[in-house]
Amino acid sequence: MNKLRIIYNGLVTENPTFVLLLGMCPTLGTTGSAMTGMSMGLATMGVLICSNAAISAIKSVVPDRVRIPAYIVVIATFVTLLQMFMQAYLPSLNESLGIFIPLIVVNCILLGRAEAYASKHSIVDSLLDGVGIGLGFTVALTLLGTIRELLGGGTIFSLRVFPETYGSLVFVLAPGAFIALGFLIAFINYIRKRSC
Amino acid sequence: MLTYISIIVTAIFVNNIVFAQFLGICPFLGVSKKLSSALGMGAAVTFVMAIATCVTWLIQHLILVPLQLAYMQTIVFILVIAALVQMLEIVIKKIAPVLYQALGVFLPLITTNCAVLGVAILVVQKGFNFGESLVYAVSTAIGFTLALAIFAGIREHLELMDVPDVMRGVPIALICAGILAMAFMGFSGITIG
């Protein structure tokens, strides 16, 4: 029960995108379609789970004053591993996410969770926190990607919902990313207000 | 010469780092509530980005490529940038206390500004030479400052507006950013040379 709580916390109470407003660059940059949004979310989640677990494991042997550089090395290592394996086995996905894969390193979510959670909790809890926050991020990116793809081109995960001519291209382009996210966050604020 | 002008115009207007490339959004949303702090942040980013891009370019071409360690790029670059920001903070504090007072608060925030690492990686991907990289870094940073300053001006006015409750803060800011991005799309397609 308590373990489920950790995941729920990351997914809803402390949703990185909608509540903490962290990691905005990939949120806007990779959500041109539901597929790329979801892939970016999963990639970030993978790195977050590994880095959270690893940082929790080494927390007692890292002196306080060098903890930030140590965390950065750990995160960057996992990001580079991900980059290499994606280049080898998922080259087209790697190309469509482009520079946002190496930039996972500077995603505030990762360093933030390392500092705020993994450095204070056990390995299992940190791992679950990674799963929860990662899922929260993935759900947010997939949702935004779905909305933009639907409004922009009339498809969801490339499945046609309505003819392309009714789509409004601006949602696939840069301005639509900002506007769609703005309305999405406002909508979630609205739901949260009503439920409490 | 024409290449440099083309790089400058493209980096500032056509491919603006915030509105077209979605990099550096965190400081863009976080430090844009007041015009003065937006300009301070812009100056600090310009400073760090220029130096960081030069240093990482040299590391990439003099160390990583000859030693066939290009796959270590991400990890090396982020460490160099983090160390560089720390060093700059110490050096500026010693040499130019006035400058430190103006930029000091913004420096620690820059390490996790993805625009700095992003530009360092982009110049390598684009195959720029040293001069082009420096010009690209500086003009990208100017584009960032421009975006931040315009946006801060708008947000100062937004404070006084009667915005629906749930839209207040980040949501309305994002929508304004979207409209600004639309305006910047007007520059797209401009090519020089």
Added chain:
Amino acid sequence: MKKLPSTLFNMVMSLGVITVVAAALLAWANAVTSGPVAEAERQKQIDAIKAVLPTFTNDPLASKWEFVPAGGSEPFSVFPAYDGDSFCGAAVEGYSLNGFSGRVSVMYGFDSDGNVTGYEVLQHAETPGLGAKMQEWFRMDAGHRSVLGRNPGTDAMYVAKDGGAIDGITAATISSRAFLETLRSCYSAFEAYKSDCLKNDADE
């Protein structure tokens, strides 16, 4: 849970160990993935060649020929195709730097007379929904969109706006120009290959 004190020795040691472990891990991963990465690139080229050329029996990758276009820095790659002994066309991989968002790389297929048999857009960063449509647009059977079956030696491969014979992508003229520019440069690479390498065969 007791933290190590921040003495210089502890700091240097812990950072050093973490860095060494990280470097070792990356070196191992690089060794493991470098094969598949190269294989994936090769596979991509083979797939593109197969998509643009009808039939061939040789290995075009093995007889790759490079051509540096006037004013270009990187070479174009010509992959000649043979059906048995007779030359039946070539796939040419080329690029233009004048796309809407920079570089556009395309693989074109030509038959032995220089007619376009197909194309595959290999790499681009054009706007989704506009310039990014080039992968489908220039093979559509509507108006004067299609470049398939055209011969750049006789047809004006420019967009209609510039007085050419091809309808560019609506609202994406710059992407269309870059696409057609690549086609023209690839055709000149193809012609260069024919006059340089096939002349000897013809003399015999």
